[in-house]
Amino acid sequence: MIDGLGDDTLYEAWLNRNAIREEFSDETFAFKQMDLNSGDAIALRIHKEIIEWLKRPILDDYQQATIIFTLEKNGLASDDAFRLVSNQSSMVISAQSQSGLLYGFYALIRERMLGKKNIRMVSAPDQTLRMIDHWDQIDGSIERGYAGASIFFGTPDHLDNPDKGDFSVLTVQGDPFRHDRVRMLQYARMLASIGINAISLNNVNVRSQGTDLITAPYLDGVKEIADIFRGFGIKIYLAINWESPIHIGHLKNSDPLDPRVETFWKTVCDGIYHSIPDFGGFVVKADSEGEPGPYQYGRTHAQGANMLARAIAPHDGLIIWRAFVYNSHQDWRDRSTDRAKAAYENFEELDGKFDDNVILQIKFGPIDFQTVEPLQPLFGKLTHTNQMMEFELTAEYLGHQIDINYAVPQWSKMINFDTKHSNFADSKAGEVIKEGSVKSQNSGFAAVGNVGMTPFWTGNPLALANLYGYGRLCWGNQLDSSEILSEWIEQTFTETKVKTRQTIFEIMVESNKTYRNYTAPLGVGFMVIPHYHYGVSVNGYEYDKWGTYHFADRNGVGVDRTQKSGTGFTAMYSPEVARMFEGLESTPLELTLFFHHVRYSQMLSNHKTLIKTIYDQHFAGFDTVSKYVADWSMLEADLPVDLFSEVQNRLKQQLENALEWRDQINTYFYRLSGIPDELGREIYQ
Numbered sequence: 001m002i003d004g005l006g007d008d009t010l011y012e013a014w015l016n017r018n019a020i021r022e023e024f025s026d027e028t029f030a031f032k033q034m035d036l037n038s039g040d041a042i043a044l045r046i047h048k049e050i051i052e053w054l055k056r057p058i059l060d061d062y063q064q065a066t067i068i069f070t071l072e073k074n075g076l077a078s079d080d081a082f083r084l085v086s087n088q089s090s091m092v093i094s095a096q097s098q099s100g101l102l103y104g105f106y107a108l109i110r111e112r113m114l115g116k117k118n119i120r121m122v123s124a125p126d127q128t129l130r131m132i133d134h135w136d137q138i139d140g141s142i143e144r145g146y147a148g149a150s151i152f153f154g155t156p157d158h159l160d161n162p163d164k165g166d167f168s169v170l171t172v173q174g175d176p177f178r179h180d181r182v183r184m185l186q187y188a189r190m191l192a193s194i195g196i197n198a199i200s201l202n203n204v205n206v207r208s209q210g211t212d213l214i215t216a217p218y219l220d221g222v223k224e225i226a227d228i229f230r231g232f233g234i235k236i237y238l239a240i241n242w243e244s245p246i247h248i249g250h251l252k253n254s255d256p257l258d259p260r261v262e263t264f265w266k267t268v269c270d271g272i273y274h275s276i277p278d279f280g281g282f283v284v285k286a287d288s289e290g291e292p293g294p295y296q297y298g299r300t301h302a303q304g305a306n307m308l309a310r311a312i313a314p315h316d317g318l319i320i321w322r323a324f325v326y327n328s329h330q331d332w333r334d335r336s337t338d339r340a341k342a343a344y345e346n347f348e349e350l351d352g353k354f355d356d357n358v359i360l361q362i363k364f365g366p367i368d369f370q371t372v373e374p375l376q377p378l379f380g381k382l383t384h385t386n387q388m389m390e391f392e393l394t395a396e397y398l399g400h401q402i403d404i405n406y407a408v409p410q411w412s413k414m415i416n417f418d419t420k421h422s423n424f425a426d427s428k429a430g431e432v433i434k435e436g437s438v439k440s441q442n443s444g445f446a447a448v449g450n451v452g453m454t455p456f457w458t459g460n461p462l463a464l465a466n467l468y469g470y471g472r473l474c475w476g477n478q479l480d481s482s483e484i485l486s487e488w489i490e491q492t493f494t495e496t497k498v499k500t501r502q503t504i505f506e507i508m509v510e511s512n513k514t515y516r517n518y519t520a521p522l523g524v525g526f527m528v529i530p531h532y533h534y535g536v537s538v539n540g541y542e543y544d545k546w547g548t549y550h551f552a553d554r555n556g557v558g559v560d561r562t563q564k565s566g567t568g569f570t571a572m573y574s575p576e577v578a579r580m581f582e583g584l585e586s587t588p589l590e591l592t593l594f595f596h597h598v599r600y601s602q603m604l605s606n607h608k609t610l611i612k613t614i615y616d617q618h619f620a621g622f623d624t625v626s627k628y629v630a631d632w633s634m635l636e637a638d639l640p641v642d643l644f645s646e647v648q649n650r651l652k653q654q655l656e657n658a659l660e661w662r663d664q665i666n667t668y669f670y671r672l673s674g675i676p677d678e679l680g681r682e683i684y685q
């Protein structure tokens with residue numbers, strides 16, 4: 001039972017055990033020149049995966065086996081890299097470390113399940129740190145969670161306090177850990193199969209007893225999780241509360257330059273590493289959205305991060321310091337302030353000042369995971385700072401895992417955006433974060449997780465494609481998002497007709513664009529219901545302190561971020577990119593209103609006026625969702641009943657959502673501009 005082989009009710013996502021067992025039913029495995037008794041957790045795990053999960057034998061004589069693992073110096077670029085070579089009688093998986101063998105093993109499964117023959121491949125990950133950050137809270141709730149309760153914390157499967165945008169945490173009496181080993185094991189397997197090698201367990205807004213996770217007795221629960229994930233090559237991290245020295249250590253302050261504070265953190269680290277010797281490190285949200293931080297004491301973020309870095313360095317731990325720092329008390333009257341500039345203004349001058357075990361974790365865009373954003377300009381500007389790019393799998397602004405939204409194309413675009421900073425061998429964003437890091441192994445990607453206790457892990461079963469796709473993108477930055485989607489569909493819907501899989505593909509492949517079409521237009525962002533972030537509210541944030549405005553008036557809409565006449569944000573990019581965003585014609589259409597305040601009658605690069613573009617996109621977005629509903633209904637006979645209806649129920653909500661967005665946005669702009677739709681489509685007065 002420990003290995004979770006007993007629970008047949010747990011959804012296996014893209015790792016369909018029965019189909020995989022059938023595919024491998026003729027195989028036998030062996031390990032060449034490997035000591036399985038070395039106690040290495042990953043070697044043991046591979047062993048168990050073969051015997052208990054695949055139900056295949058491991059032979060003593062490797063020459064008799066059909067699949068052979070070999071650990072050898074093979075000149076590959078990283079410890080995680082592997083080589084798969086087949087000859088007539090056998091397939092050899094070789095790597096220079098156990099983790100490489102593990103990834104080779106899952107890659108072989110994937111390739112075989114995709115029907116590939118004559119498999120030969122050499123593969124190394126593009127990013128070293130491939131991380132998921134959970135925003136799970138100690139009572140089982142999840143900030144921005146749309147898939148039920150936490151798989152790590154809490155007792156009941158349902159939530160007493162689901163996320164409505166307020167994130168209250170209930171006090172927990174006794175042990176807060178869920179101890180669902182079966183589920184954790186399956187999650188760890190899913191993550192390892194896509195190459196994820198780090199997870200942080202708890203919300204970066206560390207509230208209530210969450211602060212105490214770094215101490216006994218809570219560490220026992222963290223250790224249990226670490227023991228499960230270790231075999232899958234996944235290290236555990238915890239988010240910390242900057243004020244822990246006050247809350248836990250009973251000190252008067254948390255000033256990073258106070259020696260007592262430093263001693264406090266050293267003691268905490270010693271305690272953690274005593275129970276979890278390979279603990280990954282801390283994730284820190286400081287001076288952000290009301291969280292405490294070094295600014296309170298007049299210290300810089302480098303001083304704050306480095307103090308923690310020194311405490312954890314003797315244990316080889318990392319400090320992952322978030323760059324999501326901005327003034328959340330802005331005044332809409334002051335048109336010169338610009339939240340998009342915040343991360344750059346706070347961190348650009350600290351380049352080169354962080355210790356080499358500190359990593360700056362930076363959201364991909366300058367604001368906050370909107371449907372469209374340009375790349376955060378710090379990427380390529382920082383040249384002496386370890387960096388991670390942060391994504392959000394949980395669909396906070398992308399439809400709450402109700403609306404179908406395959407977001408991998410958007411992330412792929414960010415990773416492959418060319419920063420045009422000439423001092424890099426390769427100036428694409430995914431590359432500059434490695435080259436710009438002091439230690440390239442201390443760089444990578446992180447993404448906020450999207451799973452919970454719901455039957456299909458992610459609420460909407462189709463949202464699992466984002467988890468799968470994120471892992472695959474971390475590994476191969478250039479992988480094509482449509483191919484990733486096909487891979488996921490092929491492995492997930494193994495028992496369906498080709499036509500069914502095609503329909504699912506067609507619904508999902510452009511679903512990110514569809515969502516963008518019916519929500520806030522052309523990069524303007526944030527027309528959502530405040531705090532909750534699902535559903536339309538055109539002016540919900542317009543006069544708010546959070547600094548996310550669209551400035552619509554009777555002539556036009558959008559935020560002027562040019563140097564010529566606006567906030568000057570464009571100047572933060574390399575000269576070539578700055579020039580591109582400075583000009584209305586050269587700005588990519590989808591980002592038009594992110595960078596420019598544009599008249600409704602202005603002709604855009606698509607040869608339509610702004611107002612027509614807004615109307616067209618909103619009608620098109622809704623129409624596409626209507627088509628999704630019709631297309632999905634055709635799949636009923638070919639899909640498991642529960643999976644079919646989980647999606648169908650959400651599609652109904654998505655249709656209502658899209659309708660509301662379409663009509664409120666169109667009416668809002670019609671009322672302001674007074675310009676009717678040329679095509680005479682129905683826009684409510």
Ligand code: GCW
Nearest residue numbers: 135143144204205285324368
């Ligand atoms: O997108 C915003 C969310 C907050 C979140 C914050 C962050 C954890 O609305 O809920 O807080 O980002 O990234 O820290």
